[in-house]
Amino acid sequence: MKKILIVEDNKLMAEILAQVIRRCESCEIVKVNNINSAQRLLISASYQLDGIFLDLNIEKPLDGLELLKYIKQHLPEMPTAVITSESQAEVVKEVLTLNPHDYLIKPISMQKVQRSLSKFEATKASAAQAE
DSSP states (O other): OEEEEEEOSOHHHHHHHHHHHHHHOOEEEEEEOSHHHHHHHHHOTTOOOSEEEEESOSSSTTHHHHHHHHHHHHOTTSOEEEEESOOOHHHHHHHHHTOOSEEEESSOOHHHHHHHHHHHHHHHHHHHHHO
16 A cells, blocks of 8 residues: 655644545555654655655744755655645745655645646656666
8 A cells, every 4th residue: 555644734734635635545644743753754764655745834934845855865766745835936946946746835636636646656657667
């Protein structure tokens, strides 16, 4: 079964996102609400993930960028979708330079989540073919 990580400090938003993901695809959802928990989970080699939905503002403004940088440095093939309400051009530009697999502006929708899950699947398929 697929495993999807949600990194979101707002419990209600995390639960809504989890429900939307479950409607799109049958998978195990793991939720963490801070950067340290997310990094510990990502460091654990025994914990295999199929994708990450990452809020841009977790504990403080734009700290999700630091986690995205960590993911890109240590797990460059990990499918990651950034979720945010940030729409300032400089923030969008900075996020996009890190090349996430998707960038979702809140409010989220089933279509946006399905698009991200499809991108995750395509990334995993490409990585499997490359091996």
